[in-house]
């Protein structure tokens with residue numbers, strides 16, 4: 001196996017390659033380094049099987065979609081990822097391969113709901129921002145949960161063999177790798193801590209938000225890269241009314257309900273695996289600026305926004321609220337939850 005970190009920055013991207021098979025994968029590629037990655041692949045005569053992010057990043061723009069457009073490789077993400085341009089969603093325990101190299105997906109939420117770690121070749125683990133070298137990733141972004149993070153680290157990562165090498169998505173002190181054994185013993189955030197103690201520590205970090213969080217999340221979550229749409233502030237996103245799918249269902253079932261549903265995913269998702277709700281209207285988030293005139297008639301109606309996981313639609317709801325729509329709601333947890341509840345869907 002040929003394995004290397006590619007950026008030499010605080011923000012880490014990893015190349016996993018089988019040189020004999022000429023196959024590679026890049027984990028957590030960053031947008032500003034695409035040329036470097038393509039040069040590296042060409043030099044070693046490698047083709048990309050896939051690119052993947054360990055989670056939806058809030059501090060830098062992901063290069064996954066751009067690399068897919070340039071090379072035709074697949075983009076893989078966890079099934080809770082809000083991203084529209086994902087070819088395959090993985091979940092806990094799935095096995096991926098790069099040539100003869102085997103990679104096991106461990107769902108390790110807490111930093112974000114879609115955080116995973118990749119257990120590569122049974123000798124190293126790429127931990128994203130779940131556990132860092134002598135630290136852990138913050139758990140205070142939307143969907144973060146310190147308790148989940150503690151459980152993921154202690155029950156999944158710390159049960160790997162002690163000599164397993166640890167490669168995180170960030171390091172701010174110049175470290176490049178650690179081991180599970182070392183982190184278990186000396187990581188100041190979590191070594192020897194109870195779940196409650198860990199939550200207490202994480203709740204009191206009081207970290208400032210990353211500088212470019214709004215513009216980065218806009219693209220990483222929704223692929224919106226359009227000057228006409230101003231990404232809502234976090235405070236505005238937090239104010240969006242969240243409606244449980246059960247309530248959405250009962251609203252629809254009420255005879256004569258005057259509710260309108262806007263599904264803000266892409267067409268391939270609308271008619272894809274998860275399907276869509278009968279009578280919902282497809283308006284991809286990125287298309288909202290083009291449709292403002294035709295949406296005007298709905299300004300005072302009850303509107304329910306729908307997407308895959310409830311993240312993109314929360315953004316769309318906040319955008320519509322900002323444009324003066326008076327009764328805007330988001331369907332919490334999106335079509336993933338709707339399907340999980342066994343509610344009916346249509347696919348064309």
Ligand SMILES: [Fe+2]
Pocket residue numbers: 055056057058059111129137
């Ligand atoms: Fe992160």
